Amino acid sequence: MIERWLLPAGADRVVLPLLVGKALRAFADGYVAVLLPAYLLALGFGTLDVGLLSTATLLGSAFATLAVGAWGHRFHHRRLLLGAALLMLGTGLSFASLSSFWPLLLVAFVGTLNPSSGDVSVFLPLEHARLAESSHGAARTDLFARYSLLGALFAALGALASGVPQLLVAATGVGQLTAFRVMFAFYGLVGGVVWLLYRRLPAPERELEVSAPQPLGESKGIVxxxxxxxxxxxxxxxxxxxxxxALWLFQRFDLSLLAAGSFFFWAGLLSAVSQLVAPKVAERIGLVNTMVFTHIPASVCLIVAAFVPHLELTFALLFVRALLSQMDVPVRSAFVMEVVTPAERAAAASFTAVPRSLASAISPTIGGALFAAGWLAAPLVACGVLKIGYDLMLWKAFRHHGK
Known part of the structure; x- marks a missing residue:
């Protein structure tokens, strides 16, 4: 029954471990994104330090993804995924045991922590290429939607779990810092479980690949x-x-960790619902139109939320944004896989992910600096305006593709 729901008609069941692994990783990422700033503040770091560490995590992910795009075709995806899972295990255990800024910065750079709402890790291009090989046409968009849905749904549950440290403190009397460390150690444990799960993927000698991975060639221009x-x-x-x-909510509305976790849970739940609807919308209006026409209203909501003085109205606007802003995720993945040749899919997934990771790695430091300067609305407004500009350029360049 569960397998029937996870896999659309026409998809190969060999990708089941990837879907379950995505759910587990998303759960861990969901609470880490909320706990990370609270943990760093508890260690005595400032808002700029939060931005720097967030930048380091995204920058490290970008370089790892670049390596996969450049040299990953020389190795079977199973070996790379198993290595990434072990790296996740080491990341969690290191963050749970370290307290100094520079060691944490190093682990953030080489590890797998994800401070964002989407998956920017080295897992992404490896899993995308495998998912694309296991399905075709409408089934591919549907499979990517379920993959993204699992990520959004379990990230929402993870955000809800960010309140566990406060519950641990109240129930056991342990210090808040210790409770935070327990959660990061659990993140590492999830990495170990993912490693066991990915061992079930077909080994190279038992799998005949339909199209051997190759570096970018024919599809380089569009990529x-x-x-x-x-x-x-x-x-x-x-x-x-x-x-x-989370830092913005803490500073502007003095929100508690439990309340922030609840907010991100409901926001993530709305994102999950939207990604389930995304394939049906794309089938009616096209892949590119779905990406653009859902994104722009979401950005407008973010800009308005930056200035609203009441928490309830702010939440309402951010919930509308959550319902719309991630609808493009599965559609975008399916679009990239559709416009490149099968042999170039792994490389295309990596090389479209790398600039995204590099670009997103710079901005958290800028956002943290703006917060530290007291300009709380500036990062949200800049985010919304730039995203609207992206949507308009994407629609102009590719409106005749993916219909």
Whole structure:
């Protein structure tokens, strides 16, 4: 029954471990994005430090993804995914045991922490290429939608779990810092479970690949154009990643950790619902139109929320944004896989992800600096304006594709 729901008709069941692994990773990412700023503040760091560490995580992910795009075709995806899972295990255990800024910065750079609302890790291009191989046409868009839906749904549950440290403190009397460390150790444990899960993927000698992975060639031009546009979108998104949005809520409304976790849970739940609807919308109006015409209203809501003085109205606007802003995620993934040759899919996924990660890596530091200067509305407004500009350029360049 569960397998039937996870896999659309026409998709290969070999990708089931990837879907379950995505859910587990999203759960861990969901609470880490909310806890990271609170943990760093509890360690005595400032808002600029939060931005710097967030930048380091995204920058490290970008370089790792670039390596996968440049050299990943030389290795089977199973080996790379198993290595990434072990890196996740080490990241969680290191963050749970370290307290100094520079060691944490190093682990943030080489590790797998994700302070944003979307998946920007090295797992992404490897899983995307495998998902694309296992389905075709409408089934591919549907499969990517379910993959993204699982990510959004379990990230929402993870955000709700960000209140666990306060519950641990109240129930056991342990210090808040210790409770935070427990959650990061659990993040590492999730990485270990994902490693066990990915061991079930077909080994190279038992799998006949339909099209051997190759570096970019025939599809290079369109991939470069998409990568440049996606990088603008990601730079804008980096100004309002979940870690910074949590920090904004803490500073502007003095929100508690439990209340912030509840907000991100409901926002994530709305994002999950929207991604389930995305394939049906794309089927009616086209892939590119779905990306653009859902994104622009979401950006307008973010800009208005930056100035609203009442928490309830702010939440309402951010919930509308959550319902619309992530609808493009599965559609964008399916679009990239559709416009490149099968052999170039892994490289295309990497090279469209790398500029996005690099661009989004810069902006959290800028956002943290603006917060530190007292300009709380500036990062949200800049994010919304830049995203609208991206949407208009994407529609102009690709409105005749993916219909």
């Amino acid at each position: 470069v154009r998409l990568a440049l546009l996606f990088s603008l979108d990601s730079f804008a998104g980096g100004l309002a990643i979940n870690a910074l949005m």
